[in-house]
Amino acid sequence: MTDVTTVNGPVNATTAALRQLLDLLAADAPAEQLARPAAQARAAGADPHDQDVIDGATRTALDIHRTLAQRRRREAELAALFDTASDLAALRDPDAVLHAIVHRARTLLGTDIAYLTLNDPAAGDTFMRVTSGSVSATFQQLRLGMGEGLGGLVAQTARPYASPDYRTDRRFKHTGAIDEGVGEEGLRGILGVPLLVGRRVIGVLFAADRTPRDFAPEAIALLASLADHAAVAIDGARLLDETRSALVELNAANETARAHSDALHRAADAHDRLTDLVLRGGDVDDVTREIAALLDGGLAVHDADGTELARLETGPVVPSEQGIEASRRGGRAVPVDGNWVCAVLAGPELLGSLVLTGRADLTDADRRLFERAGTVTALLLLLRRSVAEAEDRVRGELLDDLLTVQQPGGHRSTGSLTLRARKLDIHLARPHAVLVLTCDPALRSRLLAETARRARALGGLAGTRNGRTVLLAPTSHPGALARELAHEFSRGLGAPVTVGAAGPVTGPEHLPDAYDEAHRCLLALETLGRSGGGAALTDLGFLGVLLSDRADIAGYVDRVIGPVLAYDAQRGTELARTLTAYYDNGASLARAKDVLHVHVNTVVQRLDRIAQLLGPDWNTPGRALEIQVALRLHRLARQGVPGHRSA
Numbered sequence: 001m002t003d004v005t006t007v008n009g010p011v012n013a014t015t016a017a018l019r020q021l022l023d024l025l026a027a028d029a030p031a032e033q034l035a036r037p038a039a040q041a042r043a044a045g046a047d048p049h050d051q052d053v054i055d056g057a058t059r060t061a062l063d064i065h066r067t068l069a070q071r072r073r074r075e076a077e078l079a080a081l082f083d084t085a086s087d088l089a090a091l092r093d094p095d096a097v098l099h100a101i102v103h104r105a106r107t108l109l110g111t112d113i114a115y116l117t118l119n120d121p122a123a124g125d126t127f128m129r130v131t132s133g134s135v136s137a138t139f140q141q142l143r144l145g146m147g148e149g150l151g152g153l154v155a156q157t158a159r160p161y162a163s164p165d166y167r168t169d170r171r172f173k174h175t176g177a178i179d180e181g182v183g184e185e186g187l188r189g190i191l192g193v194p195l196l197v198g199r200r201v202i203g204v205l206f207a208a209d210r211t212p213r214d215f216a217p218e219a220i221a222l223l224a225s226l227a228d229h230a231a232v233a234i235d236g237a238r239l240l241d242e243t244r245s246a247l248v249e250l251n252a253a254n255e256t257a258r259a260h261s262d263a264l265h266r267a268a269d270a271h272d273r274l275t276d277l278v279l280r281g282g283d284v285d286d287v288t289r290e291i292a293a294l295l296d297g298g299l300a301v302h303d304a305d306g307t308e309l310a311r312l313e314t315g316p317v318v319p320s321e322q323g324i325e326a327s328r329r330g331g332r333a334v335p336v337d338g339n340w341v342c343a344v345l346a347g348p349e350l351l352g353s354l355v356l357t358g359r360a361d362l363t364d365a366d367r368r369l370f371e372r373a374g375t376v377t378a379l380l381l382l383l384r385r386s387v388a389e390a391e392d393r394v395r396g397e398l399l400d401d402l403l404t405v406q407q408p409g410g411h412r413s414t415g416s417l418t419l420r421a422r423k424l425d426i427h428l429a430r431p432h433a434v435l436v437l438t439c440d441p442a443l444r445s446r447l448l449a450e451t452a453r454r455a456r457a458l459g460g461l462a463g464t465r466n467g468r469t470v471l472l473a474p475t476s477h478p479g480a481l482a483r484e485l486a487h488e489f490s491r492g493l494g495a496p497v498t499v500g501a502a503g504p505v506t507g508p509e510h511l512p513d514a515y516d517e518a519h520r521c522l523l524a525l526e527t528l529g530r531s532g533g534g535a536a537l538t539d540l541g542f543l544g545v546l547l548s549d550r551a552d553i554a555g556y557v558d559r560v561i562g563p564v565l566a567y568d569a570q571r572g573t574e575l576a577r578t579l580t581a582y583y584d585n586g587a588s589l590a591r592a593k594d595v596l597h598v599h600v601n602t603v604v605q606r607l608d609r610i611a612q613l614l615g616p617d618w619n620t621p622g623r624a625l626e627i628q629v630a631l632r633l634h635r636l637a638r639q640g641v642p643g644h645r646s647a
Helices: 013-026 036-043 048-090 094-109 149-157 176-185 217-249 251-279 284-295 321-330 364-403 414-423 441-458 478-493 508-527 542-547 553-571 575-584 589-596 600-614 621-638
Strands: 003-006 009-012 113-120 125-132 143-145 161-163 190-197 200-208 298-303 308-312 334-336 339-346 349-357 432-438 461-465 468-474 498-505 534-536
Touching (some): 009 013, 013 048, 013 414, 036 048, 048 414, 094 113, 094 200, 094 217, 125 149, 125 200, 149 200, 217 339, 217 364, 251 284, 284 298, 284 308, 284 364, 321 334, 339 364, 364 414, 364 468, 364 508, 432 508, 441 468, 441 478, 468 508, 478 498, 478 534, 498 508, 553 575, 553 600, 575 589, 575 600, 575 621, 589 600
Antiparallel strands (some): 003 009, 113 125, 113 200, 161 190, 190 200, 298 349, 334 339, 339 349, 432 468, 432 498
């Protein structure tokens, strides 16, 4: 193994390479630089084992780099979507709104071109209104008959449509004029989503590349969300423009127009306030409070399954499935039994619903405001879901990796695991316990949810493994935590919850063994008939070793007399032999010193040292029994008893 020299002395070359990888990750270096330590080690003639370690760490670093890049990209997309909502709400000029929509669509999806078509009811066709990135005059001046081309399919079905390659796609009607314009522009992969105002399709928003492209579901959902905002912004700008025209043409309608304009401004300002609230990190309760204040009514927010997420100024409300479906089909809030229901949508996907109470006489302006509140709520729920899915996936994968035993010939990078945990604010250098929980199979999902809640509160991880719920939590007292959780969860679920614990341990390398020990402790508790209780294996003493599925003799011996054995090994003393002689001779100092052939003061001094290593209660009846069992097991293991591994 090659060493290098630093100002602090010689450093193993593999360690140096791993440190360099961590430094590059911390500096957010590009991927090509992450491959440099492996190449340098190879050029320096590192031995195959060291090179394999460095190559494996490099692959892990590249995986982390890709994951971070994906998260940054997703965060940038969501931030850009929120910025778009705020920008569009602030614009009043229709042309400015349309150009902002197309520009932001091209930016968000990273396509070569984006464009927007609007329906012309008078002419009975659709025309190209705004483009971004287009170079063809023919394409920019296209007018399409209703039902023609990909845009016609989107408008007819009011659903998004993606064509990986326009030239070869025969699932919609091709025409010579459209094919000529698309061909001159050189477009291949095209995605179109409808601009909906109520049930009416007012146009189509497109993003396209000049090479074939399969648009991912995330890209389709992103453009659909932007289209929802765009439709609201276009409709708002159109209504504002109509209001201005009406003011010029009909002086008699001044008061009505002013009230209408004020309502639009109020809706736009409310949209800004709600969007800013979400951008500042507001949660569902904050948004509910703001909407209820704006509309002067009670409000209940439910998810897609009908579970209440928040409620203010109203009693419990069961969302009407018929009302939600009607709102979903029409894209508008609908009245139901004296209340108003608005489906919360992201494109065609139902994310939840809003129920407004106490406002049976909702005006059109307030209805529109209520619908905008639904759009902002959709953004919030999308953000929450994205964050939760990413966090749950990362936390679940980390917990599984932490508890997985390295396979023969495999590579388990403790440094990588430590770094991944630290990114989740979990510091494995601190003492941690592993707890395995079980209950009635019908209650497992509730137990997992409660355990996950406690994991967040404790700063740990929760998940499932081999049909059991598992918790990794920072604590130096695993037995006490196991008893606390068993009592709390048994009471909360109304059924016994049994908890086995192990630890505390520091560092990821000991966690697989701790998981095995916690599982054995759980089996021991069940064998002892202690259902609904909690304990660590150390709390059960030698009974835990005897009753567990596979007795960990070495672990038990190490826990009970490990400090004494380590002291003997390091200093060449005979403390363990002294303990054996002391107990074998009825705790008699005189007989023990005869067996050991030493002075009685030597025996006393050795026992004092043992007390320092094992604690002052080492000779109490309970501890004495534990120590005698451990000494005998240690002696048997050293003699090679079949079925046991050496201590």
